[in-house]
Amino acid sequence: xxxWNLLSATLLLYFLPCIPxxxxxxxxxxxxxxGALFLGLMSHAxxxxxxxxxxxxxxxxxNALLIISWVTVFLYWLINFHAAHKGFQFLTLVPALVIVxxxxxxxxxxxxxxxxxxxxxxxxVVALLGYSLLAFGAxxxxxxxxxxxxxxxxxxxxxxxSSDSSILTLESHLFAIxxxxxxxxxxxxxxxxxxTERLFGTPLMINHKLIFSVLAWLIYGSLLLARAIFxxxxxxxxxxxxxxxxxxxxxxxxxKFVLEILLP
Numbered sequence: 001x002x003x004w005n006l007l008s009a010t011l012l013l014y015f016l017p018c019i020p021x022x023x024x025x026x027x028x029x030x031x032x033x034x035g036a037l038f039l040g041l042m043s044h045a046x047x048x049x050x051x052x053x054x055x056x057x058x059x060x061x062x063n064a065l066l067i068i069s070w071v072t073v074f075l076y077w078l079i080n081f082h083a084a085h086k087g088f089q090f091l092t093l094v095p096a097l098v099i100v101x102x103x104x105x106x107x108x109x110x111x112x113x114x115x116x117x118x119x120x121x122x123x124x125v126v127a128l129l130g131y132s133l134l135a136f137g138a139x140x141x142x143x144x145x146x147x148x149x150x151x152x153x154x155x156x157x158x159x160x161x162s163s164d165s166s167i168l169t170l171e172s173h174l175f176a177i178x179x180x181x182x183x184x185x186x187x188x189x190x191x192x193x194x195x196t197e198r199l200f201g202t203p204l205m206i207n208h209k210l211i212f213s214v215l216a217w218l219i220y221g222s223l224l225l226a227r228a229i230f231x232x233x234x235x236x237x238x239x240x241x242x243x244x245x246x247x248x249x250x251x252x253x254x255x256k257f258v259l260e261i262l263l264p
C-alpha cells in the first residue's frame with residue numbers, strides 16, 4: 001500500500017510543474033513549483049527505498065532507472081530553482097514520470113549477492129552517480145541544442161525552450177557536469193576492470209558491456225580534452241557528448257534491459 005501511495009504522490013507532484021501555471025517568474029508561482037518538486041523528490045526517494053532497499057538490495061533495470069531519474073530531477077531542481085530555464089522541465093520531469101509509471105510494470109528482481117565484497121556497494125553507488133550525472137548532462141545538452149537552434153533562427157519569444165543565461169554560461173555549466181561525471185565514470189572503470197574479481201568474485205569478461213563502457217569513456221575523455229585544448233563548443237561538442245551517452249546507456253542499462261526484460 002505504501003508503495004502505491006508513494007508512486008501516486010510522486011507522479012502528481014512531478015506533473016504539477018509541467019502544467020502552465022502563469023508567469024513562472026512570479027514569486028508565488030515559483031514557490032509553488034519548487035515546493036511541489038521538493039515534496040516530489042521526498043516521495044520519489046521514499047519510493048526508491050521501498051522498491052530497492054526494503055527487502056535486500058534489488059538493483060533491477062527499473063529500480064536503477066528510478067535512482068538515476070531521482071538524481072536527474074534533483075539536479076534539475078537545483079539548477080532551475082530560480083526558473084531561469086524555460087522548458088527544461090519537459091526534458092527532465094516527463095522522462096521521470098514515464099520511469100516512475102513503468103516501475104511496477106517492470107518488476108523483475110536482481111538482488112545483490114551477500115558474497116560480494118564490502119567495497120562492491122561503494123563501486124555501485126559511484127557508478128550510479130556517474131551515470132546519473134552524465135544522463136543529466138545529456139538532457140542538458142539537448143536543452144542547449146534547442147536554445148542554440150532558437151537563437152540561430154532568431155526565435156527569442158514564444159518558444160518552448162529559452163533561458164535567461166547566455167550560451168557560454170550554459171556551456172560552462174554543462175562541461176562542469178561532464179567533468180564530474182567523467183571523474184566518477186573513470187573511478188568506476190578502473191575499479192571495474194582491475195578489481196572486479198575482488199569486488200564481485202568473478203573474473204573480468206571482455207563483452208559488449210565492457211566495450212561500450214570503454215568507448216563511452218574514450219569519447220567523453222576526448223571531448224573534455226578537446227574542450228580544454230581547442231575550446232570545443234556548440235553543436236559539435238553536444239553531438240559528441242550525446243554519442244558518448246548512447247554508448248554508456250548501452251553498456252549498463254541496455255545490457256540490464258536485454259538480460260532482465262527481453263531474456264528473463
